[in-house]
Amino acid sequence: MKKTVRKNRRITKAAPGNFWELRLYIAGQTPNSIAAIANLKKICEDQLKGKYRIEVIDLLKKPQLAKGDQIVAIPTLVRRLPPPVKKIVGNLSRTERALVGLDILRAR
Numbered sequence: 147m148k149k150t151v152r153k154n155r156r157i158t159k160a161a162p163g164n165f166w167e168l169r170l171y172i173a174g175q176t177p178n179s180i181a182a183i184a185n186l187k188k189i190c191e192d193q194l195k196g197k198y199r200i201e202v203i204d205l206l207k208k209p210q211l212a213k214g215d216q217i218v219a220i221p222t223l224v225r226r227l228p229p230p231v232k233k234i235v236g237n238l239s240r241t242e243r244a245l246v247g248l249d250i251l252r253a254r
Contacts, residue, residue, distance in 0.1 A: 166190070166198035166248075167227035173220045174206045178237045182221035185238035193250050225249075 172179035190198045203211050215224050225232040234247040245251035
């Protein structure tokens with residue numbers, strides 16, 4: 147008989163003054179890059195409701211910018227604000243993992 151483990155999760159409400167500054171590093175218009183942009187916009191609209199700014203950096207056009215945030219894989223999302231800085235690698239298609247990685251969704 148299998149036991150199912152249910153994880154309790156809660157949505158973290160952003161404090162009224164919290165503003166989210168996100169940088170998404172991509173490489174051209176690849177399918178993963180396009181998916182990452184779309185998935186990030188959906189997550190932000192659903193969870194952050196206008197309290198965010200997304201900066202998309204195409205490393206094919208400006209490769210020197212990868213050094214500043216120590217980017218080694220793409221697409222990579224960097225949460226710059228609120229502190230601490232966090233990074234998520236991938237196209238953000240696994241929404242729950244992206245929410246946990248951004249500290250929007252937390253496990254109890």
